[in-house]
Amino acid sequence: MNQIKTKADLMAAYEAAKGKLALRLAAGSIDSKKKDIVCCGGTGCHASNSQELMANLREEIKKAGLENDVRVIQSGCFGFCAQGPIVKIMPDNVFYVQVTPEDAKEIVEKHVVGHEVVERLLYVEPTLKEKIHDYAKMPFYAKQERIALRNCGLIEAENLEEYIANEGYQGLAKALTEMKPMDVVQEVLDSGICGRGGAGFPTGLKWKIAAGVKADEKYIVCNADEGDPGAFMDRSIMEGDPSSVVEAMAIGAYAIGAQKGLVYIRAEYPLAVSRLQMAIDQARACGLLGKNILGTDFCFDIEIKLGAGAFVCGEETALIHSMEGQRGEPTTKPPFPANIGGGYWGCSTNVNNVETYASIPVIMRKGAAWYSKIGNWVTERDENGHWVKTVSGNAGTKVFALAGQVNNVGLVEVPMGTTLREIIYEIGGGISGGREFKAVQTGGPSGGCITKENLDTPIDYGSLMKIGSMMGSGGMIVLSDKDCMPAMAKFYLGFTKDESCGKCTPCRIGTRRMLEMLEKICDGKGTEEMLVELEDLANTIRDTALCGLGQTAPNPILSTLRYFKDEYIAHVRDKKCPAGTCTKLFKLTITDKCKGCTKCARNCPVGAITGKIKERHVIDQQKCIKCGACIDNCPFKAIVKE
Amino acid sequence: MSDTNTTAPEGNGTACCGCKKFSSAAEAKFAELDAFIETLGLDPADERRRGRLIQILHRAQHIFGYLPREVQQHVAEKMAIPESAVSGVVSFYNYFTTKPKGKHVINVCLGTACYVKGSEGVLRELERVLGIEADTNPTPDGLFSLGSLRCVGACGLAPVMLVDDKVYGKITPAAAVKVVNEIKAKEAQA
Numbered sequence: 001m002n003q004i005k006t007k008a009d010l011m012a013a014y015e016a017a018k019g020k021l022a023l024r025l026a027a028g029s030i031d032s033k034k035k036d037i038v039c040c041g042g043t044g045c046h047a048s049n050s051q052e053l054m055a056n057l058r059e060e061i062k063k064a065g066l067e068n069d070v071r072v073i074q075s076g077c078f079g080f081c082a083q084g085p086i087v088k089i090m091p092d093n094v095f096y097v098q099v100t101p102e103d104a105k106e107i108v109e110k111h112v113v114g115h116e117v118v119e120r121l122l123y124v125e126p127t128l129k130e131k132i133h134d135y136a137k138m139p140f141y142a143k144q145e146r147i148a149l150r151n152c153g154l155i156e157a158e159n160l161e162e163y164i165a166n167e168g169y170q171g172l173a174k175a176l177t178e179m180k181p182m183d184v185v186q187e188v189l190d191s192g193i194c195g196r197g198g199a200g201f202p203t204g205l206k207w208k209i210a211a212g213v214k215a216d217e218k219y220i221v222c223n224a225d226e227g228d229p230g231a232f233m234d235r236s237i238m239e240g241d242p243s244s245v246v247e248a249m250a251i252g253a254y255a256i257g258a259q260k261g262l263v264y265i266r267a268e269y270p271l272a273v274s275r276l277q278m279a280i281d282q283a284r285a286c287g288l289l290g291k292n293i294l295g296t297d298f299c300f301d302i303e304i305k306l307g308a309g310a311f312v313c314g315e316e317t318a319l320i321h322s323m324e325g326q327r328g329e330p331t332t333k334p335p336f337p338a339n340i341g342g343g344y345w346g347c348s349t350n351v352n353n354v355e356t357y358a359s360i361p362v363i364m365r366k367g368a369a370w371y372s373k374i375g376n377w378v379t380e381r382d383e384n385g386h387w388v389k390t391v392s393g394n395a396g397t398k399v400f401a402l403a404g405q406v407n408n409v410g411l412v413e414v415p416m417g418t419t420l421r422e423i424i425y426e427i428g429g430g431i432s433g434g435r436e437f438k439a440v441q442t443g444g445p446s447g448g449c450i451t452k453e454n455l456d457t458p459i460d461y462g463s464l465m466k467i468g469s470m471m472g473s474g475g476m477i478v479l480s481d482k483d484c485m486p487a488m489a490k491f492y493l494g495f496t497k498d499e500s501c502g503k504c505t506p507c508r509i510g511t512r513r514m515l516e517m518l519e520k521i522c523d524g525k526g527t528e529e530m531l532v533e534l535e536d537l538a539n540t541i542r543d544t545a546l547c548g549l550g551q552t553a554p555n556p557i558l559s560t561l562r563y564f565k566d567e568y569i570a571h572v573r574d575k576k577c578p579a580g581t582c583t584k585l586f587k588l589t590i591t592d593k594c595k596g597c598t599k600c601a602r603n604c605p606v607g608a609i610t611g612k613i614k615e616r617h618v619i620d621q622q623k624c625i626k627c628g629a630c631i632d633n634c635p636f637k638a639i640v641k642e
Numbered sequence: 643m644s645d646t647n648t649t650a651p652e653g654n655g656t657a658c659c660g661c662k663k664f665s666s667a668a669e670a671k672f673a674e675l676d677a678f679i680e681t682l683g684l685d686p687a688d689e690r691r692r693g694r695l696i697q698i699l700h701r702a703q704h705i706f707g708y709l710p711r712e713v714q715q716h717v718a719e720k721m722a723i724p725e726s727a728v729s730g731v732v733s734f735y736n737y738f739t740t741k742p743k744g745k746h747v748i749n750v751c752l753g754t755a756c757y758v759k760g761s762e763g764v765l766r767e768l769e770r771v772l773g774i775e776a777d778t779n780p781t782p783d784g785l786f787s788l789g790s791l792r793c794v795g796a797c798g799l800a801p802v803m804l805v806d807d808k809v810y811g812k813i814t815p816a817a818a819v820k821v822v823n824e825i826k827a828k829e830a831q832a
Contacts, residue, residue: 047809081798229753325695
C-alpha cells in the first residue's frame with residue numbers, strides 16, 4: 001500500500017480502492033458473472049471449519065477457471081453465529097448457512113457456474129418455516145441498524161485497503177484537518193454516545209475532562225477485556241473491523257492530547273489480538289500511525305497489552321494496574337484515571353470500550369446531528385395513559401449478544417429504544433424448542449433478569465435500571481421454563497466469587513457467603529429465614545463494596561428474589577425445583593408406560609438402569625447421576641422427574 | 643485464585659540455592675526466555691520496566707508450559723524486581739498456572755451462554771470418565787488436563803469445549819467422551 005501522508009493521499013487511496021466493494025454493496029442478480037463470495041472468518045465460524053471451506057472454494061473456482069471473476073473474501077463476523085459457517089454471495093444477495101467444506105463443490109458448480117441457488121443451504125426462518133432467498137428479507141437483519149458493526153461481514157478483515165474503501169480514516173482526516181481538539185470533543189458530546197462497556201457514562205464528557213487536564217504525557221486506552229461471559233461483541237469488532245478501533249483511538253488521542261494509545265485485550269482472544277496487531281502494523285506502515293499523521297503536527301502510536309484472565313480488570317482502575325504489571329486490583333475513585341496521579345503510571349488516562357470506539361469514526365464523518373437522531377427516544381405513557389414518544393437522551397445503537405434459549409443466537413445491533421420483545425421475538429425468532437419464555441438476563445453477572453411483564457420496555461440505560469437490571473456490556477441471555485432462577489443466581493455468584501480480587505471484605509467474604517446460601521437453597525437445605533438473610537446481605541454488599549464488581553454482584557440475587565420469589569419459596573419450603581434442574585431436589589423413576597425396550601439402559605452413562613427385555617426397567621437411585629440421558633432416549637415418555 | 647504450590651520443571655535435576663544445575667533441555671528453555679527478555683531492553687533504573695511483567699510471564703508460560711517457582715525466580719532476577727511481586731501476579735491471574743498440564747488440555751466453557759445450554763453436564767461427565775476433578779492435576783498417565791473457562795466468545799456454538807486449541811461447538815456429554823476416546827485411541831497407536 002502507498003504512503004498516506006496527506007488527506008489528498010487518503011482520498012486518492014479511497015478512490016482507488018472503492019471499486020473493491022462495488023459487488024458487495026450493489027444489489028444484482030444471480031446471473032452476474034462477477035461475484036464476491038464472502039465467508040465468515042470469526043472465531044465461531046473458524047471453529048466450524050470455515051478456513052477449510054474457503055480453501056475448498058478457492059480450489060473449485062480455480063478448477064472452473066473463474067479466478068478473475070469470482071473472489072473469496074474472508075470477512076469478520078456476520079453475527080449469525082449459531083448458523084455458521086456463513087457464506088454470502090454478492091451481488092446475488094444469497095445467504096447460505098451451516099456450510100461445510102464439502103459443500104464448496106456444489107456451491108461453485110451449481111451457483112457460481114450454473115447460476116442456480118443451492119436450496120438446501122438456505123436459511124429456514126424458524127417462525128414461518130420458510131426458506132429465505134433474499135438476505136435483505138431475513139428478519140434477523142431487517143430490524144438491525146449496523147453502525148459499530150458496519151464493516152463486520154462486509155470488508156476483508158485483514159485488509160486496510162478495504163477499510164479505506166468503505167470511507168475508513170476519513171473521520172480522522174476530518175478531525176485532524178478541519179477541527180480543533182475541542183471541536184472533536186464537542187462533536188462527540190453532541191452525538192449523545194455513552195460508554196458501551198456498560199456504565200453508560202457520556203463519552204464526550206469523559207473526553208472533555210481528560211482534555212481539560214494540562215499535562216505533557218497522556219494516554220488513551222481501549223478496554224478490550226471483554227469479561228462478561230456470554231458477550232462477544234468486542235471480540236467480533238476486533239476480528240472483523242480492527243482498523244475502526246485504531247482510527248477511533250487516534251481521533252480520541254487528538255481530542256484529549258494523548259501521544260500514546262494502549263489496547264488492553266484478553267489473552268483468550270488470540271484471533272482478535274492478531275487481527276488488531278495487523279491493523280496497527282498496516283496503519284503504521286503507510287503513515288496513518290506514527291509521526292506527523294496526515295501532514296499535521298499530530299503524532300500517535302498504539303501498543304497492545306495482553307490481559308491474563310481476570311474479570312475485575314474490566315474496571316478501569318484495575319485495568320490500569322494490570323497494564324503496569326501489577327495485580328489487577330481496583331482503587332477508589334477519585335482520583336479518576338483522567339486526573340494526574342490516577343491513570344497509567346500516574347499520567348492522565350482516558351479509557352473507553354471497543355464498541356464505543358467502533359462508532360466514533362462514523363460520528364466524525366457523518367456528524368453529531370445525524371447520530372443523535374438514532375434511537376434517541378422512548379415510548380412512555382403520559383399522565384392520561386396515552387403512549388407518547390419522548391427524547392431519552394440515549395442516542396445511537398447498541399450491540400447485544402443474544403444467547404440462551406432463543407432460535408437465532410448471535411450478535412445484533414439495534415437502535416436504542418428498541419424493545420426486548422422486538423429483539424427476542426422478531427430478530428431472535430422466538431424461544432427455541434417450543435418452550436415458554438421465562439426471563440431475559442441482561443448485564444451479565446452484574447445485571448438482573450427481566451420478566452414477561454416488562455418485555456415491552458424500551459432498551460436504554462435508564463429504563464433497564466428502573467426495572468432492576470442494567471445494560472451492561474450487552475450480554476442477553478434468554479431463559480425458558482426449563483431454567484431454574486435460584487440456580488441461575490448461584491451460577492452468577494459462583495462467577496463473581498471466583499473473580500473477586502479479594503481486596504475489600506464485603507466482596508471477598510460476602511460473595512462467598514451468598515454463594516453458600518444459594519447452594520443450600522438449591523440442595524433443598526434452605527429455610528425461609530435464609531431468604532431474608534440473603535436479601536439483607538445482598539443489600540449490604542451492594543452498598544459497601546469497593547468497586548463495581550462487588551457493588552453489582554448481588555444484582556442477580558436481588559432481581560431473581562424480586563421477580564421469582566415463588567421459585568425460591570418452592571425450593572426452601574416444598575424442597576422442590578419447579579424447573580427440574582436442581583439435581584438434589586428430584587429423582588428419576590420409570591413408570592408403567594415402560595415397554596422394556598432397553599434403550600434407556602443402553603444409554604445410561606453409569607449403568608444405573610436394569611431390567612429384562614420387554615419388562616419394566618428400574619433405576620438404581622444410588623448410582624443415578626440424574627443426567628437425563630434416559631429421558632431424552634425413551635421413545636415412550638416413560639421416565640419422569642419427581 | 644490459583645494455588646501457589648509449585649513443582650520443578652521436568653528433567654531439571656535438582657535446582658539448589660539458585661546455582662541452577664538444570665538439564666540441557668531446561669537450559670535451552672531458559673535461554674529462549676532470556677533472549678526474549680533481551681529484546682525488550684529493560685532499563686533497571688526505570689520503574690516502568692515492571693509494566694512488561696505480564697508480557698514476559700505469557701512468554702515464559704508459552705515456553706515452559708507452566709510457571710514453577712524456578713521460572714518465577716528467574717523472571718524476578720532478570721527484571722530486578724522482588725520475587726514476591728512476580729508470585730503475586732502469577733497467583734492473581736487465571737491464565738497463569740503453577741502446575742504442569744497434561745499432554746492434551748481439555749477446557750469446557752462455563753460462560754453463561756454455555757451454562758444455560760448444559761455445559762456443566764459435559765464437564766461432570768468428563769470428570770467422571772477421566773477420573774479427575776476439573777482445574778486440578780492431570781490424569782495419572784499425563785495425557786489429559788481438564789479445566790473450565792469463562793467464555794471464549796463462541797457463544798453461538800454453545801455449549802463449547804476446547805481441546806488444545808480446537809473448538810468443539812454444540813457439544814453433548816456423549817460427544818465429549820467420544821472426542822476423548824478418539825484421542826486416547828490415537829495416542830495408543832502412536
